Amino acid sequence: MRFLLKTMLIIISALVIIIFHLTVVYLFPSSWSKINVIFLFLLLYLVWSGNSQAVWLTALTHLFLEFLSLTPFGLLLFSSVLSMLFSYWLFHSLFINHSWYTAMVLTAGTLFFFRIFYLLGLILFDPELQLNSNFWLNFTQSVAWEIGLTTLTMGLVYLLAAKFSRRFNPSLIH
Numbered sequence: 725m726r727f728l729l730k731t732m733l734i735i736i737s738a739l740v741i742i743i744f745h746l747t748v749v750y751l752f753p754s755s756w757s758k759i760n761v762i763f764l765f766l767l768l769y770l771v772w773s774g775n776s777q778a779v780w781l782t783a784l785t786h787l788f789l790e791f792l793s794l795t796p797f798g799l800l801l802f803s804s805v806l807s808m809l810f811s812y813w814l815f816h817s818l819f820i821n822h823s824w825y826t827a828m829v830l831t832a833g834t835l836f837f838f839r840i841f842y843l844l845g846l847i848l849f850d851p852e853l854q855l856n857s858n859f860w861l862n863f864t865q866s867v868a869w870e871i872g873l874t875t876l877t878m879g880l881v882y883l884l885a886a887k888f889s890r891r892f893n894p895s896l897i898h
Contacts, residue, residue, distance in 0.1 A: 738785040758869040782808040796849040803841035
């Protein structure tokens with residue numbers, strides 16, 4: 725029974741994250757809609773818990789998101805899980821300081837690798853893709869806004885969480 729409740733909680737959490745992400749995308753103004761709420765919550769959960777469930781939640785969330793996207797199936801799932809595995813490795817092997825700037829660097833790096841893997845997968849899945857200068861300009865601007873605003877939001881959310889929670893306070897982590 726406990727396993728069933730835990731599984732239901734994970735599925736409901738993934739659906740709530742997707743709904744919140746879609747709300748931000750469609751209701752916020754143009755540049756603020758670029759905040760990647762999915763990675764914001766997933767990386768916050770990784771920093772908070774430090775376990776590998778964040779990678780599994782990433783896979784489940786992006787699997788559900790695959791059903792709503794127009795990209796080739798598996799592209800979002802592949803790039804998100806690979807970038808989250810990379811950030812999980814960085815979090816446990818390189819970043820030993822659990823502070824707000826570590827969370828921001830982890831967010832920027834994860835989103836950067838997510839977009840690199842996404843672009844490589846898009847080129848591999850669709851070799852007839854028209855990669856003209858207009859595509860590169862739009863892609864670069866979109867990625868810059870996404871990384872910048874999501875990283876800034878992660879810093880603010882982490883600072884707020886550290887203020888009100890003992891779990892995020894780096895001076896209490898041993």
